[in-house]
Amino acid sequence: SQQGEEDPQALSIQEGENATMNCSYKTSINNLQWYRQNSGRGLVHLILIRSNEREKHSGRLRVTLDTSKKSSSLLITASRAADTASYFCATDRSYNNNDMRFGAGTRLTVKP
């Protein structure tokens, strides 16, 4: 079964706007990661946040983690048409961190 659940399932915005995607999970984790997948391609790692971190930045990406609520958010600022993709959160369970679980993803469309 999927560990992470992304929300919303789909998001459509104009270029230049910010995009926020959320992820909820069920069990304790070591790390939470966000990946991007362009249509029909493999996944690309974006950012990893450890369970003892609350916020992390990478370029136009900002990730937050709230372990008490078992949730994370990914913010993409000043979006570009090239950001159009599916975004997945992935968690590795703290007792078995070989088994990474992905959510169903958020499909982001950035209109030029």
Add this chain to the structure above:
Amino acid sequence: DTGVSQDPRHKITKRGQNVTFRCDPISEHNRLYWYRQTLGQGPEFLTYFQNEAQLEKSRLLSDRFSAERPKGSFSTLEIQRTEQGDSAMYLCASSPDGTVREQYFGPGTRLTVT
């Protein structure tokens, strides 16, 4: 290109046939993972190798599925007696040892069972 590669990229087969996919991970990565992804869903974990040892298998990996990594380098995933429900994208990923588990994905093999 030193990324993860997969072969073939596309495979169309008839129900009941056997298929085999290959994954070549990044050369210095000891860990190798197989996932299955259906349309509109995220990747589902199938199995994991540490070097040549298969350390974990998902319940999704029925007895028709077998994976190997004989020399701790490339890996193969075989599906015997394919069923239409096996149609999916099969993704391979690798990662180095250590506590950080960022995974590097290949482009995937899209399987269509007719």
